[in-house]
Amino acid sequence: MRRALFPKTKVGAVFLLLLFFLAFGCSGCWSAVEIEQMSFISVVGVDFISPQELLVSFQIVNPRALAGGAGGAGGGGGNEPPVIVLSVRARTVPDALAKLASESPRVVRFKQLNAIVLGEELAKKGVAQVMDFFARHWEMRRSIWVLIARGSAEDVLLKGAPLQEKVPGMAIKMNMERSDELAPVRYPVRLGDFLSDMTRDGTDAIASSVEVGPMQEARTDNSSKEQGGDTKEQATTGEKELVFRGAGIFNGDKLVAFLGPQEARGARWMRGNITGGIYTVPTPPQGTWASLVTERAEVRIEPVITKDDIRFRVKIKDDGYI
Incomplete structure (x- = not known):
């Protein structure tokens, strides 16, 4: 008598199920996207243009520039910038994201997003609608940093060159995370805490301010004074850097004032988060x-x-x- 290949037992049935899942489950995920096909956004900046229009700036990491130096074994991009900034005019942030996705050859991802920069004019008008997008999007982490630009958020993304770091988003992340044992004159806040403070009764949201400044402070020219003239200040020209000092304070979802470095330190003192x-x-x-x-x-x-x-x-x- 010939026995069946798979006897009608529970063990045989389980074995058949395993073969079925191995055959069809190992063929790959239908929604998977290869990393080479992704475009990672490091920083998002949002500015107010009119009641019907926003300017949303996306700072995208350029992988070819980070792969290696010019002519190196890593196939680097030579003189290519480490990040690319694309600014889109749209009515809402999701609308801007849709326009960016329609023009980008890669799939846009927020998995590496380090910071959200809100423009000064937008913050004064109100940020509730803009922050609603970041609160709902499935890729947004509550640990993303929120900053208020003194001026335009687009200028921060375009003109701010971080010290010692190629990617500005990573520089912002490291600057906000490092311990303030020497100069606690900023007010680092994460997305989750900012949203909670903005909507909680009796609490005002506060976030670090960021601006673009010269790499060196303005220096005093004493040559004129030695010759009997007036002392002149000569502003150092050259590359600009990201400067973090002070903070913006909100009433509800609207920016009402900027705190100076010492005031920001006092606010941190009052809230007990100074080390x-x-x-x-x-x-x-x-x-x-x-x-x-x-x-x-x-x-x-x-x-x-x-x-x-x-x-x-x-x-x-x-x-x-x-």
């Missing part, structure tokens, strides 16, 4: 200055309720050394 810093204060008896290095800070806020108003008493305890 240290160097504070230089005058010492009148010696007629000089002293630097206080703070290693740890504790903040306690107590409400003081009276008949006429409500005030807050802030107690700050710093541990450090001179």
Whole structure:
């Protein structure tokens, strides 16, 4: 008597199912996109043009420029820029993304998005509609950094050259993530926290400001003074860099003011998210200055309720050394 190849048992049935899934499951995913066919966006900037139009700038990583130097074994792009900035006029951010996707030969992806830069004019008009896109898109991580441009977001993406990093988006990410043990004069905030603060009652959203500045500070020309003339300041020309100092403060979804570096430090102090810093204060008896290095800070806020108003008493305890 000849036995069946697969007896009618539970073991045989399971074996047949395994063969079925191996045959059809290993043929690949129908929706898979090869990495060579993807276009990775590093930074997105949004500016206000009119009530019916936005300017959305996409900073896209150029893989050929990052592969290696000119003539190198990595097949690098020589003098090609490490990033490419494409600006699109559209009514909404999704509309701009659709226009970009229709012209790009690659599939646009936000998996490597490091930062969102909101233009100053847009922030003053209100960012609720723009942020709604970033809150809903399936590729957006809550850990993306949010920054407010002093001026145009497009200028930040086009003209800002980061120090020591080729990709501006990576430079922003590293700058926001690094510890502020020496100069806590920025207010780093992630997308998730920014959205929560913007919609939570009794809380105002705050985000670091970014601008484009010269690589070197303006220097004073003393030659005219030595010849009996007035002192002149000569602005250093050349490449511009990304400058992070101060922050923008919101009322609801609208920017109401910019905080200076010291005010941003005070805001971080008030919210208890400061880890240290160097504070230089005058010492009148010696007629000089002293630097206080703070290693740890504790903040306690107590409400003081009276008949006429409500005030807050802030107690700050710093541990450090001179």
